[in-house]
């Protein structure tokens with residue numbers, strides 16, 4: 001099983017603000033849906049609660065919520081007390097590619113523990129204010145496999161690039 005993380009990251013590292021995304025980029029949301037569809041997705045409790053109630057659990061995916069709160073209930077989702085427990089569920093279900101979908105704490109822990117093999121980063125070409133950031137990557141550790149640019153337009157305030165990276169070693 002491959003472990004992937006998927007995130008939209010401003011060029012200054014911002015990924016969130018006040019419990020929400022700091023931008024509205026509909027074609028990036030579509031990309032997220034397409035890439036993660038039919039897979040296990042593992043999310044921090046705060047990110048899960050930031051998804052509007054009518055869209056959660058995310059459809060056509062097994063949703064796994066990570067929390068230290070043993071009494072936590074998320075109807076339609078699985079609840080675990082660690083990232084590794086979430087990955088174990090995906091592994092036991094013969095998942096081919098499990099996705100870590102944030103937020104900031106969960107990305108940081110996954111990268112620090114070197115759990116991530118592949119990164120799907122939507123690099124937003126702007127400096128954006130926010131309170132949640134993606135960890136700084138060591139460029140030597142990651143090899144860029146793909147890059148596709150999407151220009152700003154009437155629906156997207158910022159240009160962005162879909163970048164896929166794999167751990168080089």
Ligand SMILES: NC(=O)c1ccc[n+]([C@@H]2O[C@H](COP(=O)([O-])OP(=O)(O)OC[C@H]3O[C@@H](n4cnc5c(N)ncnc54)[C@H](OP(=O)(O)O)[C@@H]3O)[C@@H](O)[C@H]2O)c1
Pocket residue numbers: 006007008009014015016017018019020021043044045046047048050066067068069080081082083101102103104105106107109132
């Ligand atoms: N741009 C993007 O692609 C993107 C993607 C996802 C999220 N976001 C943004 O990121 C922000 C949320 O991120 P965040 O850093 O505040 O929170 P988070 O990572 O979503 O969730 C943190 C919570 O996860 C649980 N947790 C973390 N580590 C754990 C561990 N080792 N074991 C058990 N539980 C653990 C804890 O839940 P309990 O407190 O319940 O114990 C903790 O409070 C929002 O603004 C969201 O919009 C952006």
